[in-house]
Amino acid sequence: MKTLQIRLLAILIGxxxxxxxxxxxxxxxxxxxxxxxxxxxxxxxxxTINGFVSDDIRCRTPQLSxxxxxxxxxxxxxxxxxxxxSIIFGIAVEIERSASDLSGEGGDIEDNSxxxxxxxxxxxxxxxxxxxxxxKATDGIATYGGAADDWAAGLTPAxxxxxxxxxxxxxxxxxxxxRRARIDAVTITVHYSVSLPVEVQDLNVVRQGxxxxxxxxxxxxxxxxxxxxxxxxxxxxxxxxxxxxxxGNSAIHRNYVITDFxxxxxxxxxxxxxxxLNGNISYFGPRSFEFVSNEEQxxxxxxxxxxxxxxxxxxxxxxxxxxxxxxxxxxxxxTKALANGDHRLVLSLEDLDPGLYRIQIAGQSYSFIKK
Numbered sequence: 001m002k003t004l005q006i007r008l009l010a011i012l013i014g015x016x017x018x019x020x021x022x023x024x025x026x027x028x029x030x031x032x033x034x035x036x037x038x039x040x041x042x043x044x045x046x047x048t049i050n051g052f053v054s055d056d057i058r059c060r061t062p063q064l065s066x067x068x069x070x071x072x073x074x075x076x077x078x079x080x081x082x083x084x085x086s087i088i089f090g091i092a093v094e095i096e097r098s099a100s101d102l103s104g105e106g107g108d109i110e111d112n113s114x115x116x117x118x119x120x121x122x123x124x125x126x127x128x129x130x131x132x133x134x135x136k137a138t139d140g141i142a143t144y145g146g147a148a149d150d151w152a153a154g155l156t157p158a159x160x161x162x163x164x165x166x167x168x169x170x171x172x173x174x175x176x177x178x179r180r181a182r183i184d185a186v187t188i189t190v191h192y193s194v195s196l197p198v199e200v201q202d203l204n205v206v207r208q209g210x211x212x213x214x215x216x217x218x219x220x221x222x223x224x225x226x227x228x229x230x231x232x233x234x235x236x237x238x239x240x241x242x243x244x245x246x247x248g249n250s251a252i253h254r255n256y257v258i259t260d261f262x263x264x265x266x267x268x269x270x271x272x273x274x275x276x277l278n279g280n281i282s283y284f285g286p287r288s289f290e291f292v293s294n295e296e297q298x299x300x301x302x303x304x305x306x307x308x309x310x311x312x313x314x315x316x317x318x319x320x321x322x323x324x325x326x327x328x329x330x331x332x333x334x335t336k337a338l339a340n341g342d343h344r345l346v347l348s349l350e351d352l353d354p355g356l357y358r359i360q361i362a363g364q365s366y367s368f369i370k371k
Contacts (some may be wrong), residue, residue: 024192026082027188029078029187030078030187031076031188033077035074041062042172046272059183062180063177063179064109064181065178066174067228069170069171070170070171077163080163080188082192083155088150088157088191090145090147091149092149093128093145094185095185097140097182097183098137099141099180099181100179101179108133109134109172110130110171111129111132111134111172113127114129114169115128118165119154124153125151128144130142135197139184141177159279198221199221200218201217202215202216203285204238204369205270210263212263213257213325214287215256216272218254223250224276225276226244227244227246229241230273231264232269232286235269241260265292267290268288270286270289271285284310300366300368303357303368304368304369304370308348310345310346320333320336322360323347323360324359331352356368
């Protein structure tokens with residue numbers, strides 16, 4: 001078995017379809033209007049700017065006696081603009097509130113209801129009332145729901161974007177001493193996912209001779225402008241290797257490749273930058289790649305390959321090789337004889353399924369793709 005004079009290690013992480021959705025957040029947004037609804041003790045100054053921003057100008061109830069419940073104060077007009085194709089998976093409501101008596105001392109006010117509304121009047125989904133006492137005299141912020149809590153409300157982007165979307169709050173007084181509830185500010189944050197205009201698959205980096213080839217495919221493209229491959233030595237600072245224009249809107253599989261003709265010695269990182277027609281940018285990757293060169297070079301081609309893989313500039317003699325799946329399962333083990341003047345080892349790939357493989361030869365590992 002002859003010793004090859006170069007070695008190659010390609011470290012490829014997370015093969016398969018790359019995530020085609022992105023998590024997004026809007027907020028925290030304050031309301032711009034409020035109303036009261038339902039039975040119970042009325043809120044004071046409920047339809048003014050009180051309770052919209054954190055400014056110590058509060059909406060409040062009058063003094064509440066034991067077991068008295070306020071009516072619901074409903075905050076709306078949060079001015080969201082969630083894309084229509086989004087999926088909403090979380091709502092976080094923050095309420096800055098406190099309880100006090102006429103002397104300023106606090107105590108014994110609790111949530112009675114904290115619920116979402118989509119019409120500005122009635123309520124949907126879970127009641128997030130916690131039963132915890134509101135802080136005494138000094139405002140404190142409580143969070144209801146969260147990034148992964150949809151309140152079982154079945155919200156759509158149209159509902160959240162409506163001026164009637166908001167949150168309603170009522171309180172209950174515990175114990176005997178009279179207290180009043182005060183709200184200084186309310187905000188809502190919406191967590192949602194957006195489908196990307198481009199579904200990228202199988203981003204890989206492979207070696208071909210002294211070059212690094214960056215290959216990827218798309219399962220669909222919509223309003224895509226172009227791709228750029230970027231390279232980094234440390235994963236922080238990135239430089240462009242090359243760009244390709246989109247092949248246009250499509251719902252079929254398409255293949256792309258950019259060649260780095262001057263790969264960096266040692267380990268470097270590659271990522272794919274996708275830019276749509278509106279200038280929006282998405283990144284895929286990165287993929288790590290190690291390039292180690294020496295004076296005597298070989299090349300193996302084509303890569304990706306259909307039926308055969310050729311390893312060029314081999315030495316005369318017998319060469320044994322093993323082919324592994326990228327999960328480490330050995331597929332085949334064979335020995336080939338090279339005659340005088342023959343410097344090419346031609347390997348049949350007919351029995352291999354499409355996918356990513358490694359060939360082990362002379363103690364070194366080489367990656368290739370079978371179409």
